[in-house]
Amino acid sequence: MRIGELARITKTKTETIRFYEKEGLLPQASRTASNYRSYGREHGQRLSFIRRARDLGFRLDDVRELLTLADDKSRPCGAVDEITTRHLKEIEAKIADLGKMRAELSRMLTTCKQGTIEDCRIIETLGPDLA
Secondary structure (H helix, E strand, C coil): CCHHHHHHHHCCCHHHHHHHHHCCCCCCCEECCCCCEECCHHHHHHHHHHHHHHHCCCCHHHHHHHHHHHCCCCCCCHHHHHHHHHHHHHHHHHHHHHHHHHHHHHHHHHCCCCCCHHHCHHHHHHCCCCC
């Protein structure tokens, strides 16, 4: 199949497919006599793996490592667990940070008196020199 069909099937932009090829995450496609890229079923499977991992927020380096591990079916999956555990901890830290931001924004809104910008506590809190 051509790149457009692979893109449509996997719901991936053609530029992204080319990027993954350039990064070595997706094997280079063979070329037809007319110099079009020709992708096979294995490209679609690998691209779907990459897309799912990226949708879950794994960094490119993690995806690369997961692909390497996935290519060796006889290896124990402990390394996969380590990568996933590390990623989960990063997500949990982000969630905690978002909770703190939410609390601060809520606190700032409770101080708002709906007056003028000159008296705006939110502007004052964000940049005391601007108020």
